[in-house]
Amino acid sequence: MPANASAPVSRTLTERRHLETQRAIADAAVALFAERGYENVTVEEIAREAGVSTRTFYRHCATKDDVFVPVLTEGIEELVGALAARPSTEDLATAVQASYEELVTETAEATRMIAVLMDAPPLRARWLDAMHGVEGLLVPVVEARTSGTMSSLEARLTAGAIVLAIRASLELSAGKKKPTLAQDFSHALAHLRSGAGL
Numbered sequence: 239m240p241a242n243a244s245a246p247v248s249r250t251l252t253e254r255r256h257l258e259t260q261r262a263i264a265d266a267a268v269a270l271f272a273e274r275g276y277e278n279v280t281v282e283e284i285a286r287e288a289g290v291s292t293r294t295f296y297r298h299c300a301t302k303d304d305v306f307v308p309v310l311t312e313g314i315e316e317l318v319g320a321l322a323a324r325p326s327t328e329d330l331a332t333a334v335q336a337s338y339e340e341l342v343t344e345t346a347e348a349t350r351m352i353a354v355l356m357d358a359p360p361l362r363a364r365w366l367d368a369m370h371g372v373e374g375l376l377v378p379v380v381e382a383r384t385s386g387t388m389s390s391l392e393a394r395l396t397a398g399a400i401v402l403a404i405r406a407s408l409e410l411s412a413g414k415k416k417p418t419l420a421q422d423f424s425h426a427l428a429h430l431r432s433g434a435g436l
Contacts, residue, residue, distance in 0.1 A: 260308035276358035353412035
């Protein structure tokens with residue numbers, strides 16, 4: 239999930255450098271995959287484009303399939319953290335939308351990453367794994383924000399609906415010249431709140 243690099247998260251200098259390297263690798267991979275296709279790009283080429291050694295690449299990514307995993311994981315953690323930190327007076331939908339708008343970068347670069355993820359099956363599998371991770375982390379946050387009024391099943395369904403709204407709005411943005419991520423996500427939440435046609 240593309241996230242705003244300026245999001246207010248406290249990190250050590252070593253952690254910031256680590257994340258900068260991860261982002262450089264991800265940015266290089268996006269550029270090369272978009273230009274030549276996932277299958278036609280090697281780890282060595284990604285590392286060279288990112289300005290790092292192959293050894294450094296493998297310290298951050300186990301395989302070429304994992305080039306976006308650190309960035310997606312970072313985005314997941316920031317979204318869940320931002321939601322947990324929202325004022326308790328906000329209803330869940332308002333808090334979710336505010337957290338999303340705070341962190342998601344509405345740029346052509348962000349949507350290009352999503353387009354690349356959708357185009358290559360190995361990368362798409364990692365994307366779906368990341369979305370499943372969001373759902374699992376959101377369940378306790380949903381339970382806390384609703385003061386335990388939801389059953390475990392209801393909290394899981396609500397977390398899953400939030401993740402679906404995130405995934406759908408991001409995936410639909412792929413290829414758009416002018417992404418409207420916040421608008422699409424707001425529409426998705428409104429549709430869910432109205433009953434989603436059920």
